[in-house]
Amino acid sequence: METGDEIYWDPYDAKLAQDPYPIYRRLREEAPLYYNEKYDFYAVSRFADCERGLPDWKAFSSSRGDILEIIQSGFEIPSGTLIFEDPPVHDIHRRLLSRVFTPRRIGMLEPQVRRFCTDVLDPLVGAGRFDLIEAVGAEMPMRVIGMLLGIPEADQPAIRDMADDALRTEDGGKMDFKGSENLTSDAFGEYIDWRREHPSNDLMTDLLNAEFEDEHGEIRRLTRDEVLTYVTVVAAAGNETTGRLIGWIGAVLARHPDQRRELVENPSLVPAAIEEILRYEPTGHSIARYVNEDAEFHGRTVPAGSALLFIVGSANRDPRRHAEPDRFDVHRGTGQQLTFGLGGHYCLGAALARLEGRVAMEEILKRFPTWEVDWDDAKLGQTSTVRGWETLPLLID
């Protein structure tokens, strides 16, 4: 068997991140279990291996984080950070959040999301050019999280700025991981206190009032700190990821003008196009786990105590799963992509992210049926958590 030692894949290499797909192909074929000595981690890149491993929390734990640097920092994760927990505690926290994060509540946001898009896009008609990230990608997701939480519209920009400062990841290199500072942001603290005094029909009010049985069998409500942790996790998980999806809409459709024309003529294809963009250019490429017990992949052992990356950006392009995976095709009937993860931690905001992507694409196509990208001025970046456009100037008629 090939050991793959001759392939070198560096998840922090900004140049490689410009087009990681050729090296993913080599990893899948030549080193389906890859070991990187410099950073001391293992990685699997085939769809079947990600599909098997991601739901297996007993072998591959989230309790030390799902980002390589966090796992390797040995940082003690605060309770309630559900994305970094295993069952049974994860089940309790996830159930509680799912009770307030309902499909109905998400569906109710659509008119507000559409109004937001209309308000930012209408003034750009006739502008000649605009940066899609500045106008929509960097703005919309945190505003939508504000809508979900019931933050009054006038306060939303201020909350977005505070949360962005606390939650943004820097381009290139490793995350500057400072422990709990990255995991809790007091941006929402004041709002929690205000909302407790002024209950209404929103997720935050429900979260403050929800009674649940905790891991010690006690029936109680969440503490202020716990609510703050929940809300910060939701904001961290839903902000940059969704912002990057908006950028990929602009870039991928510019490169596929025939399919863009079809979408303009037949907007009922838009949800399928969002699925295909999520598969083809996922906003996050890897999900990390701590290996709890020795695990076998392709005849080799990954020892307990290792960090293992599931490269979903590669799995989504595995030809064993998708025919001609490097072809973008809105008619693919995508089936499964792993961009939202798999198993117990499957993205709780997937329906909201899809809604935001769909509404943004519909409203963009209505006003701008064609555009070019000024590629010389566009900037693609990768952090530990997301890959996508930081600047994407669109040239419009």
Ligand code: HEM
């Ligand atoms: C395109 C946009 C998005 C992508 C690609 C994405 C991706 C993911 C992935 C891969 C996971 C699983 C991580 C793991 O297994 O360790 C996850 C979990 C999560 N996501 Fe998303 N996400 C997106 C948008 C959102 C939005 C809009 C929200 C909420 C406003 C959200 C909230 C969450 C939460 C709360 C979790 C943790 C679930 C758990 O641990 O049980 N995400 N997301």
